Amino acid sequence: NQIVVQAASEAETDAAIEQITETLRREHGVIYAADDDFQIFSQADLLETFNTITATLTAFLGSIAGISLLVGGIGIMNIMLVSVTERTREIGIRKAVGALKRDILAQFLLESMVLSVVGGLLGIALGWGVALIAGLALDVTTVVDAGTIVLSTGFAAAVGLVFGIYPAWRAAGLRPIEALRYE
Numbered sequence: 001n002q003i004v005v006q007a008a009s010e011a012e013t014d015a016a017i018e019q020i021t022e023t024l025r026r027e028h029g030v031i032y033a034a035d036d037d038f039q040i041f042s043q044a045d046l047l048e049t050f051n052t053i054t055a056t057l058t059a060f061l062g063s064i065a066g067i068s069l070l071v072g073g074i075g076i077m078n079i080m081l082v083s084v085t086e087r088t089r090e091i092g093i094r095k096a097v098g099a100l101k102r103d104i105l106a107q108f109l110l111e112s113m114v115l116s117v118v119g120g121l122l123g124i125a126l127g128w129g130v131a132l133i134a135g136l137a138l139d140v141t142t143v144v145d146a147g148t149i150v151l152s153t154g155f156a157a158a159v160g161l162v163f164g165i166y167p168a169w170r171a172a173g174l175r176p177i178e179a180l181r182y183e
Contacts, residue, residue, distance in 0.1 A: 013042055069155065072119065073163035080112050080167035091171055092179025105172040112164025113157050120156025124149055 007016040017040055024038050025031070084091070091104060128144050135142035 013044070017042060069159050072116070073159045076112055076116055076119075076160055077163040077167060079115065080108060080164050081170070083111070084108065084167050084171040087171075088174065088179050088182040091174050092176050092182065095174070095176040096180060101172045104174075105168045108168035108171045109161060109164050112167065113160035116156045116160025116163075117153060120153055120159075123156075124152055 005016065005020060007013045020040060021036075024040075025036065028037055030036055094104065131142040131144060134140075
């Protein structure tokens, strides 16, 4: 069913595969390669297959992460737009007493970034917990890199900043008199 063969050195692997192929064809009575009734795998073939699977999984997980960031960003933008609507009178009062457009813009951008970073930190904590539990269940040591945590937190802040720009710009663009009349 299976034969395991080891070449004398890595340099002789290809020659060993050729010898094994010739021997198996002779023993099985096979003349053409298309008629082979056996398969030969080397460590290089297995490594190549493993690398292909890893690259595919990385792309798949990356696309899931991208979709998650987009959905999270849209959620943050909607929450901030509702916040702008509910606080229109407050914005009008702040502008009437001298708040500048950039002050309102900075306030809402900061709020959206804080909202996003808090969500990102909760996600990091959840991921860390799942990794620890999976590691214990599978008897594998899991490592969570500090660089990954910093990168994830940075992405969360960037999502909050990008998706908070429109609500912040909308809040900063309100005219004081119209904002004060808003019911």
